[in-house]
Amino acid sequence: MKNYLSIHDIPDLNMAIKEALYMKEFPYAFAEAGKRKTLGLLFFNSSLRTRLSTEKAARNLGMNVMTLNVNSDSWQLEFGDGVVMDANKAEHIKEAAQVLSQYCDILAVRAFPGLKNKSEDELEIVLTAFETYASVPIVNLESSTAHPLQGFTDAITIYELTEKCRIENRKPNVVLTWAPHPRALPHAVANSFVQTMQRLDVNFTITNPEGYDLSSEVRKETKVSYNQNDAFAKPALSGAEGADIVYVKNWSSYENYGQVKSQDRSWMITAEKLKQTNNAKVMHCLPVRRNVVIADDVLDSAASAVIQQAGNRTWAAQWVLKNILKDGE
Amino acid sequence: MKNYLSIHDIPDLNMAIKEALYMKEFPYAFAEAGKRKTLGLLFFNSSLRTRLSTEKAARNLGMNVMTLNVNSDSWQLEFGDGVVMDANKAEHIKEAAQVLSQYCDILAVRAFPGLKNKSEDELEIVLTAFETYASVPIVNLESSTAHPLQGFTDAITIYELTEKCRIENRKPNVVLTWAPHPRALPHAVANSFVQTMQRLDVNFTITNPEGYDLSSEVRKETKVSYNQNDAFAKPALSGAEGADIVYVKNWSSYENYGQVKSQDRSWMITAEKLKQTNNAKVMHCLPVRRNVVIADDVLDSAASAVIQQAGNRTWAAQWVLKNILKDGE
Amino acid sequence: MKNYLSIHDIPDLNMAIKEALYMKEFPYAFAEAGKRKTLGLLFFNSSLRTRLSTEKAARNLGMNVMTLNVNSDSWQLEFGDGVVMDANKAEHIKEAAQVLSQYCDILAVRAFPGLKNKSEDELEIVLTAFETYASVPIVNLESSTAHPLQGFTDAITIYELTEKCRIENRKPNVVLTWAPHPRALPHAVANSFVQTMQRLDVNFTITNPEGYDLSSEVRKETKVSYNQNDAFAKPALSGAEGADIVYVKNWSSYENYGQVKSQDRSWMITAEKLKQTNNAKVMHCLPVRRNVVIADDVLDSAASAVIQQAGNRTWAAQWVLKNILKDGE
Structure with missing residues (x-):
């Protein structure tokens, strides 16, 4: 290399x-x-x-x-x-x-x-x-x-978190979800995550509000849903069992470049919302703003994999x- | 540990x-x-x-x-x-x-x-x-x-400086004295020094202006004198020979928390003032403001142990x- | 040492x-x-x-x-x-x-x-x-x-750059030239360079605008020319073949201490100007402001030795x- x-x-x-x-x-x-x-x-x-x-x-x-x-x-x-x-x-x-x-x-x-x-x-x-x-x-x-060191880290972490899928002999369902944030943040982490998932054998969905689609050159054929609940419950095209991995990240608008168009708090990740998933593990690259991007009840629960992820x-x-x-x- | x-x-x-x-x-x-x-x-x-x-x-x-x-x-x-x-x-x-x-x-x-x-x-x-x-x-x-790394350092340094007391088979007389300073400083160094002296076999006195008593939870039974000259000349309850160690430190008021109530220059440590002591060694955690906290005629003399202390x-x-x-x- | x-x-x-x-x-x-x-x-x-x-x-x-x-x-x-x-x-x-x-x-x-x-x-x-x-x-x-680490570096670099002079069995012609700069810069690098050249077996000339002479205590007997072209073409007292080494540096006025008296762009080092030299190598301690101190056509050419110099x-x-x-x- x-x-x-x-x-x-x-x-x-x-x-x-x-x-x-x-x-x-x-x-x-x-x-x-x-x-x-x-x-x-x-x-x-x-x-x-x-x-x-x-x-x-x-x-x-x-x-x-x-x-x-x-x-x-x-x-x-x-x-x-x-x-x-x-x-x-x-x-x-x-x-x-x-x-x-x-x-x-x-x-x-x-x-x-x-x-x-x-x-x-x-x-x-x-x-x-x-x-x-x-x-x-x-x-x-x-x-x-x-942010390709983060992307590779995420691949390692998802491998560790999805042993159950290998046992069940099925692809993991991975969802990248946008979440609100008070500041305009870059697209780097989301881009590298998308490009990493596209190289792994996973069912991968992105969910974000309208106006927040990532660059089409990065997304390519990856499915985007504007309904976070749908994405968590039925992430794969195959339908099936709900998300195994919820990867959370804010980014500013790409279309309206660098603008904060929405701070819609309904997109924050909460324990309630995760009930729709297949007992998903939650990932974030950190730093994460608690109770804005992800709620305490997720970060302080066994669902959170953010520390393991940072360690990787x-x-x-x-x-x-x-x-x-x-x-x- | x-x-x-x-x-x-x-x-x-x-x-x-x-x-x-x-x-x-x-x-x-x-x-x-x-x-x-x-x-x-x-x-x-x-x-x-x-x-x-x-x-x-x-x-x-x-x-x-x-x-x-x-x-x-x-x-x-x-x-x-x-x-x-x-x-x-x-x-x-x-x-x-x-x-x-x-x-x-x-x-x-x-x-x-x-x-x-x-x-x-x-x-x-x-x-x-x-x-x-x-x-x-x-x-x-x-x-x-x-500031317990400082406290432990001070214990080491006092051990080095008091060989004469061990030879004379008596406890060292140690005085912690407040000194003036233009800014509001924390209590951390003074607190840890007090707690360290309370664990050693020394005669220990604190001297500070009225209104500058350290927290009673830290002081406990330690004697406080509002007369610096008395403390230097007769530090121990037993009376005896004057201070062997003068430990200098400013702190802001604890009662009127964080306030600078006094900048009384008469509390500055000078060579003249040290004449009352038992040929005391002078300690300070550094940084020290010369001619405000301690006078040049002390810091530039053999009485100063501040460099040895910092080395420890x-x-x-x-x-x-x-x-x-x-x-x- | x-x-x-x-x-x-x-x-x-x-x-x-x-x-x-x-x-x-x-x-x-x-x-x-x-x-x-x-x-x-x-x-x-x-x-x-x-x-x-x-x-x-x-x-x-x-x-x-x-x-x-x-x-x-x-x-x-x-x-x-x-x-x-x-x-x-x-x-x-x-x-x-x-x-x-x-x-x-x-x-x-x-x-x-x-x-x-x-x-x-x-x-x-x-x-x-x-x-x-x-x-x-x-x-x-x-x-x-x-800046004596720079001075020593320059001596090493000039040794490397003047093998041709050793083969021709002659002293290298070395010129230190002032160059324009928007800010007031120190004399340290120029001083150390002058003092270093005075200790080596080289023909050494300084060229700078009037009012920019370095300290006479540093210059000593070193020749100063106010005509950069002359200095590049005929650097040594012996006349001869033009500069082998052009060392470029800005400094503020020493007489009118610390002032920027001239920003005369005609003193900038360009490829055209170097044609007068003996195929000179160009040195500068870096950082260098491109197209102010030295032109791109020099820094991006084989004449530039600034990277080799920094490496040394x-x-x-x-x-x-x-x-x-x-x-x-």
């Missing part, structure tokens, strides 16, 4: 899930794989899980880690081509990426979208610039349109770093 | 002092004790000594360290139960503490009080929430009401981490 | 260049030299290259590294002697430096000048205070008047740390 920019960079997702679970069981099985290799973690935005789980993963592989909060520790970066740099930005990404490539063996980058200009955000200016100018592999720690971030990152290191040998 | 939340968590303080001094002599005696263990340092407030000495201690034990400046690196945390999280706070402590427990084997937390609301501060909301929701041991890096932070932290690791085996 | 405060602290610069290039070839040749030693990196200002290359260098030597962004992580420091500290600054450098010396085996400090008051800046208050009060070696990560920061730092550790044995 050269870079890890999207979930599509994992060649065999089912095998990767099993390898990551092996690392979960034996965290130090590859404790020398990253010896004398340095991971650079570059944050243009806040991070808790990504920051710490990726560092932890690197350390488990014996790597050194250097973290840079770009805007506060370093210089403002310019990404435009041909710009006369006489304003606030002191350094161009061309230099920064090439320089960092000499200090680090892998660069991992988090840069959120502005959510003002769809086409600009979709250019993935920051991530693409690092990919273009760096001479070392790049890992996406959440960009404008994708380490193994997803460790698998990705291990496979990049391996191909760099 | 499960957690280290207060000085009371050390079962045998005199033995712990000797074990910490052994670590000071042989810093790498337990260099494998923390192998493949991770310490998470979580700062809600500024830190110099605590940040670096605790990291140093962990490294001496072979631990990995991940530091998070919570407010700038990560998300604002909500601590309230049942809150509808539709305002500024993106993540609830319930999730944060559980998630961090999966990345770290010990979590150490610094969170200062607001000094506006006594009963709220005394609930120790942040520390208690971590203790409640984390599944790993918690170390207090200074909370609203206690490492060994206090190392003892605490080592004992938590040991009990987690 | 006790401290590394200026390029003059390197006793034999030519030998040091060769030793640093040995480390570039064998980064882990001294992987145990810093075992159980801790480097403290203290930043009063932003940093990218210095922060990461110095950490990388330390890790290559097996050192532990603790980084402190002084103003955001810790307490505001007071540097004045005898000050009554009743304003914003909570800690005096006297304590901070002595305390840090107990946690770290080497302290490295970055503190930029205010550029308001020449004589104050030239006192090097921060660096001098650390040197005075710390009990461990001090490394200058860029102070008011010097690691080996300069590694040589310095290695030699300080060696003398501390």
Whole structure:
């Protein structure tokens, strides 16, 4: 694996899930794989899980880690081509990426979208610039349109949560549901989740209010329902037994790009609402706003898998770093 | 030791002092004790000594360290139960503490009080929430009401400074004195110092202006004098020879909670004033405002033990981490 | 080597260049030299290259590294002697430096000048205070008047870039040229470059607009030309073939201290202008403002050596740390 920019960079997702679970069981099985290799973690935005789980993963592989909060520790970066740099930005990404490539063996980058200009955000200016100018592999720690470490984590977690389906010899019913939120949030997590589910052998449905459809390029053939209750009770095209997995996430409107069109509290996930499902496990990438996105009675119940899911971030990152290191040998 | 939340968590303080001094002599005696263990340092407030000495201690034990400046690196945390999280706070402590427990084997937390609301501060909301929701041991890096790593450090330092008393076969005379400061400061350091002295075989006196008595629950039977000169000259109930140790600290009023009632410069510690003592050594947890809290002629003299004291932070932290690791085996 | 405060602290610069290039070839040749030693990196200002290359260098030597962004992580420091500290600054450098010396085996400090008051800046208050009060070696990560890690890096890079001159058995022609910049920048990099060139066997010329002469104490006998084209075409007193090395840097006026007297765009380095040189390689310490200081057609061409130069920061730092550790044995 050269870079890890999207979930599509994992060649065999089912095998990767099993390898990551092996690392979960034996965290130090590859404790020398990253010896004398340095991971650079570059944050243009806040991070808790990504920051710490990726560092932890690197350390488990014996790597050194250097973290840079770009805007506060370093210089403002310019990404435009041909710009006369006489304003606030002191350094161009061309230099920064090439320089960092000499200090680090892998660069991992988090840069959120502005959510003002769809086409600009979709250019993935920051991530693409690092990919273009760096001479070392790049890992996406959440960009404008994708959060593939989260997507892979979700695949691992769903595998763990659906043993009952394997016993019953049937596909899991997985529902991605929109939920309300006071702020405009990016589409990255939802996009990567959709793209991940499309690669797994699951019955997958998205449910969101009208006006909240994700990009058609991401959705492709995935069914969208505007009725959350229907989606929870009858998620698969085959009808059947109700959702096994309810994956909760807010995102701002894609059509009316970056706008908060609805804060409809009836979309909040509650214990009552989950009764319609097949005893579903509830997932969320965190951070989650309690009693806005998901109610306390779900998060504090056995239905919640959000902590287990966050724990799996380490193994997803460790698998990705291990496979990049391996191909760099 | 499960957690280290207060000085009371050390079962045998005199033995712990000797074990910490052994670590000071042989810093790498337990260099494998923390192998493949991770310490998470979580700062809600500024830190110099605590940040670096605790990291140093962990490294001496072979631990990995991940530091998070919570407010700038990560998300604002909500601590309230049942809150509808539709305002500024993106993540609830319930999730944060559980998630961090999966990345770290010990979590150490610094969170200062607001000094506006006594009963709220005394609930120790942040520390208690971590203790409640984390599944790993918690170390207090200074909370609203206690700074037990400082307290233990002070016990170690007083042991080092009072060899003359052991030779003379008498108890050391220890005085905790209030000193002026332009800002409202917490009671944490003073509280932990009082609680530490109450566990040692010393003659202990507190001196502060009227209106500055510490919490009676902390003071218990400890004598308080409103006359600093008396306290320095005749610290013990037994009368005797003057203070051997003068421990200096400002705190805001406890009665008129969080208020600065006095900036009486006559309480500043000067070389002249120390003449009344038994050639006392002067301690302060640092940072110290020169010529406000303690005069240059003390800090720049052989009477000052503040640097030695700060150096001992490492060994206090190392003892605490080592004992938590040991009990987690 | 006790401290590394200026390029003059390197006793034999030519030998040091060769030793640093040995480390570039064998980064882990001294992987145990810093075992159980801790480097403290203290930043009063932003940093990218210095922060990461110095950490990388330390890790290559097996050192532990603790980084402190002084103003955001810790307490505001007071540097004045005898000050009554009743304003914003909570800690005096006297304590901070002595305390840090107990946690770290080497302290490295970055503190930029205010550029308001020449004589104050030239006192090097921060660096001098650390040197005075710390009990461990001090490394200058860029102070008011010097950036000697950059100077040493430049010496290494020029050695690499001038093999042709060694083959032709002649001295390299090296030109330091001022270039325009919208902000008032320090003299540190230019000063250290001048002092480094004065110690190497090169023909060295400075070119800058009138009113931009560097300090005469730094320049000494070095020739200054106010005509950039002349300097590029005929850099050496001997006349000859044009510049082999063009080192570009902006600095604010020294005479009219800290002022931006000129933003004359005709001083920007362009491909056209380089035609006058002897196929010169272009160096800059970075960050560089494209199309203000140096044009895209230079930075994106084979003439640019800025990335190679930034890469050499690691080996300069590694040589310095290695030699300080060696003398501390």
